[in-house]
Amino acid sequence: MxxxxxxxxxxxxxxxxxxxxxxxxxxxxxxxxxxxxxxxxxxxxxxxxxxxxxxxxxxxxxxxxxxxxxxxxxxxxxxxxxxxxxxxxxxxxxxxxxxxxxxxxxxxxxxxxxxxxxxxxxxxxxxxxxxxxxxxxxxxxxxxxxxxxxxxxxxxxxxxxxxxxxxxxxRRTAHETPEVSYADIMEETIIEAAKAGAALISPEKGLWYLAISDGSADMNTPIHKLGLKHPIAYPLNEVKSARAWSPYSPFVLSIRDRETLYRFIWGDVYVLVVYDLEELALSSASQGLSIEFFSREEESVFELREPDTGRNIRLAWQMFDRLALEFTSPAWLLSTSIERLVAQEAVPLAPTAQTDVSQQN
Structure with missing residues (x-):
């Protein structure tokens, strides 16, 4: 104080x-x-x-x-x-x-x-x-x-x-699956960047942590080589400089090493989180779900839909942004959405031309 x-x-x-x-x-x-x-x-x-x-x-x-x-x-x-x-x-x-x-x-x-x-x-x-x-x-x-x-x-x-x-x-409900966080890997990325000038680490398929401490280091080439199809990027230094980290868990809890934290606070290291939304599409499809993505202008980042039952659920950007500001696993964020989707009651589907509606009256 x-x-x-x-x-x-x-x-x-x-x-x-x-x-x-x-x-x-x-x-x-x-x-x-x-x-x-x-x-x-x-x-x-x-x-x-x-x-x-x-x-x-x-x-x-x-x-x-x-x-x-x-x-x-x-x-x-x-x-x-x-x-x-x-x-x-x-x-x-x-x-x-x-x-x-x-x-x-x-x-x-x-x-x-x-x-x-x-x-x-x-x-x-x-x-x-x-x-x-x-x-x-x-x-x-x-x-x-x-x-x-x-x-x-x-x-x-x-x-x-x-x-x-x-x-x-x-309404709030507890998550059944324990949260998965990669804060320790992000910290490791920053420490490695301090030694080598730059570091690029992937803690999960489609998710990349990038840290640069040497202004002359060029990371554009390795990023382009990742072959990202639907990338979304979070420049964490800009969030910090804009004083816009709240209401997420503060970075002083995620970055425990004092020297590493000091470098990030004073901008001696540039940190970027990159994620390929294509991984969510592939994971959803593998579980029989369709997914639709929305722009930043919308409240939600995506909608999951179960074709057979008509059940659907959306995930807000405010929750999804935790993958960058709290280093939360995107796969875990998807799993929590599926949990809530499965907990819903099935939505009656509208009858098609082949449906015998006489049996439903």
């Missing part, structure tokens, strides 16, 4: 210098100061990633996803802003100390990038317990925050909620 506050002080100080400059000043100094502000914002984001790590170590990552979004729509909830000089912070800190004295793990929401509901989060199970610390009578905004927390807690208690995130009904 001290480091986050330190970065916030730097930002405020530089902003005050910028305001003192002539509005018509187009010198390099203005651009340099604006760049330094972004650097400190990036630094604060990095420190909050360690706060995220605490939350994800204690609680379920799929449960934590819910506290990143608004409860009335699917947009990410606006973060709380600066901790520095925050009104009510003293009360929040007293609340934290109270729970810690009782032996209850408690986390200040403002030192995370992910937890955007409540001031305090108690970590006593897989689901977050959110507490809003307010002094005096609640205003309109305070009542909205209270109602949002109640809606989230109801979802955690019952595993379903109507209207959450603006959706008709949200």
């Amino acid at each position: 001290k480091e986050i506050k330190r970065a916030e002080r730097k930002i405020r100080r530089i902003k005050s210098i910028l305001k003192s400059l002539d509005e018509d000043d187009t010198s390099d100094r203005s651009a340099d100061l604006a760049s330094r502000i972004e650097d400190y914002r990036h630094l604060a984001y990095m420190w909050r990633s360690f706060g995220d790590a605490i939350a994800f170590l204690f609680m379920d990552k799929f449960a934590l996803k819910q506290v990143f979004y608004n409860t009335h729509n699917t947009n990410a909830k606006q973060d709380a802003g600066f901790i520095l000089d925050k009104e009510g912070f003293a009360g929040e800190w007293r609340e934290i100390e109270k729970w810690l004295r009782r032996g209850v793990p408690a986390l200040l929401s403002d030192i995370t990038n992910t937890i955007r509901h409540g001031d305090i989060c108690l970590m006593v199970g897989p689901d977050p317990i959110l507490i809003e610390v307010k002094l005096g009578e609640l205003d309109r905004r305070g009542r909205q925050q209270r109602d949002s927390i109640r809606q989230l807690m109801e979802f955690y208690d019952t595993d379903e909620a109507a209207g959450l995130r603006g959706l008709d009904k949200v």
Whole structure:
């Protein structure tokens, strides 16, 4: 928290210098100061990633996803802003100390990038317990925050909620198959790149991890030789620089080696995840399923369909992107979709010209 506050002080100080400059000043100094502000914002984001790590170590990552979004729509909830000089912070800190004295793990929401509901989060199970610390009578905004927390807690208690995130009904079910993650292989790829200048490793058919530490290294040729038919690429440095990693498990948990993590944080290594969607098509076909892919403009990445029964299911991009940001196995993501598909009831097929409909009436 001290480091986050330190970065916030730097930002405020530089902003005050910028305001003192002539509005018509187009010198390099203005651009340099604006760049330094972004650097400190990036630094604060990095420190909050360690706060995220605490939350994800204690609680379920799929449960934590819910506290990143608004409860009335699917947009990410606006973060709380600066901790520095925050009104009510003293009360929040007293609340934290109270729970810690009782032996209850408690986390200040403002030192995370992910937890955007409540001031305090108690970590006593897989689901977050959110507490809003307010002094005096609640205003309109305070009542909205209270109602949002109640809606989230109801979802955690019952595993379903109507209207959450603006959706008709949200229901959660546990995955039958344990998740498969290749975070250790990604870390190995980055370490190898630091030694050799570049590294390309495939942990699963169709899935490739690429890391480059030598700017002169040319990886275009080996990538082209992979013969990918329907590739999708994730430049992880861009996600990090855009401060857009949440609500996924933070990379500071996936990359455990300190030197390797440091290289990635400061951009000394370029990391890319590449996957060939053709592998999903082949795997689906081998199990008697058809698959249709959608563009990024759609909410879902694909739809699986069982021709004989009419059952179908879609997988959201938000879930599919875990293959890059959490280094999850694409084959596991497909298997979870098939699990849910099989659990559905068969959909009656429309009669064809050869069907004797008289026997169905």
